[in-house]
Amino acid sequence: MNDNKLTLAGLAKLAGVSTSTVSRALNNNPLIKKQTRERLQALAKEYNFSLNRAASRLRTQKTNVIAVILNLTDSTDQSISDPFLLKVVGDLNQALNYQGYELLLSNSFMATEDWANYFIKSSRADGIIVIGQGKTTVKIEKAAKSGIPLVVWGDPKVDANYAIVGSDNALGGYLATKHLIDVGCQKILFLGDPEHAEMRERYKGYQQALVEKSLTNDDELVLSCDITSKAAYAKIADMILKQGLYFDGIVAASDMVAFGALKALKERYIGIPNDVCIVGFDDIAMAELFHPALTTIRQNTKVAAKIMVEQLIKQLNGQIADSAVIDIELIKRKSTHVT
Amino acid sequence: MNDNKLTLAGLAKLAGVSTSTVSRALNNNPLIKKQTRERLQALAKEYNFSLNRAASRLRTQKTNVIAVILNLTDSTDQSISDPFLLKVVGDLNQALNYQGYELLLSNSFMATEDWANYFIKSSRADGIIVIGQGKTTVKIEKAAKSGIPLVVWGDPKVDANYAIVGSDNALGGYLATKHLIDVGCQKILFLGDPEHAEMRERYKGYQQALVEKSLTNDDELVLSCDITSKAAYAKIADMILKQGLYFDGIVAASDMVAFGALKALKERYIGIPNDVCIVGFDDIAMAELFHPALTTIRQNTKVAAKIMVEQLIKQLNGQIADSAVIDIELIKRKSTHVT
DNA sequence: TTGAAAGCGTTACCAA
């Protein structure tokens, strides 16, 4: 096969038509007679031809690529530890492909400081989706200020100058806490990192549930810890050693955090849920498989991904995108099912 | 700021030099006097300029992008269920960025049939990394035949016309099985899908360990199941219902499969490890957190990612890439620690 | 050490 350097011009010559015609035909432009269109498409397939995207991107000033940035906060371990975030990536990949876009994966450690410049002005991508608001939103805000198409997975209730899609984290925190109160917990611990925008909202929900039950601020038990299972394990193990079992319920900021805590508890033969009930957040696949199965707040990542892409496309079309709240759901399982 | 449409030519005019000079300066070409180079780089930063990649890709015929294809086999659920694969993606992302490449994420359902055409000839990417050999390797072989830069995560012992990087799966299967024999298991079940290249090798290792212990073929217990926790759960639950507990050890094809099996066993109050010992494969983060902690075969994805990228770059430079075997390690934990 | 100019492979305007 001599298909080494076949270009549009070459194909046009083969077909005996102009490059304009071939270009239009391959882009399915109805200007071209259906018959010619089909003939040329068949010819392209026969000769194994495919359009040079670098050229068409240069010409059209559009890449059909979306950069997805994992906004990692844990600077010590630069890889991705939380399966939930990766699930979001997977769902975004599907949603983007469905709309004809490709996914350029990056993370906050790799890319430069200036996302708008690096991804958009350089014609690497048409828009950006950031996964996670992280502890500091300066990079996001900088990108937003430059006016590029941008959607952020985070807490939509947070005030911001960009479109945020995410769960109602405060409601999630509230439902989790309320559920623990309902099953009889008296001393409920919030385990997570309130510096983190989304986690802070979950924490607020936790507070609200306590207030409603006329538990005063003094009843708050917050244990601040990085949102990894390892950190949670260490913190819980440490606290029990120092203070004994001073709680009977845990609202964990994520499922992975819950798993870490559970490991520490089990090692000390503390019964779940009989001694301590625990609620996670995310409903990753493992939540159901764990023993005991983990009660958790399910985040619907499929729907979220779809909406994020829709909102991004709105911006690509010059419209203004809105923040959106994704429904969450309390999934009751054994970890809070006192027998 | 009037930085809307600043091009190389515009910047050159601002600086009072030619475009050639600016281009060279920004690419750090030593042809340009160091002083001019630095002046122009500073100017570019000041004006927030960044090179148009579509244009430079067209001109240089190089994208600096690598397509990573998740070769999913489970056509029913097109999203990614296994955290292990996503961990590989994360590690590849790092390894690629380290070498100055970007990662275009795709999966076998999205991309067309003809990967070479779609990704390489179209100038979307310079090379392809395929994660997983799947059940059928026709697409991979087709891509390999077309001579594009290609590296596959899979079983390097498998005979193929392309470079494969992966663990010694047969050894892994062997070590897992031997360990179960050593702790006293008599009837060891292999749980996984031998149609799947990598799993088949693990199965071979399982067989070898049995043979060494002069257990005949009749002692083989294979339960074929999709490599998801859900499938494993269903299979094990079903078999116990039908045949009772006819095994006392399980070699699971992956950690997720092991978790599924464990769930089914625990629900029937079968003691782990006292009644049944189990070994997983991968050593994902959850393996350690699970209760009981899962004995498993650790795959070193960080090292693997680095090697895959190196081998791919060799091909980009016109050299021939080699398959490579990544060291594995048996991690002994509670799930096989009979007390 | 720097500059002029050709050309990478498309698309889209204008003309026919």
Added chain:
DNA sequence: TTGGTAACGCTTTCAA
């Protein structure tokens, strides 16, 4: 309904 042609923004050869 189709064709001619300029232009997208960069890199690189050749010349100075």
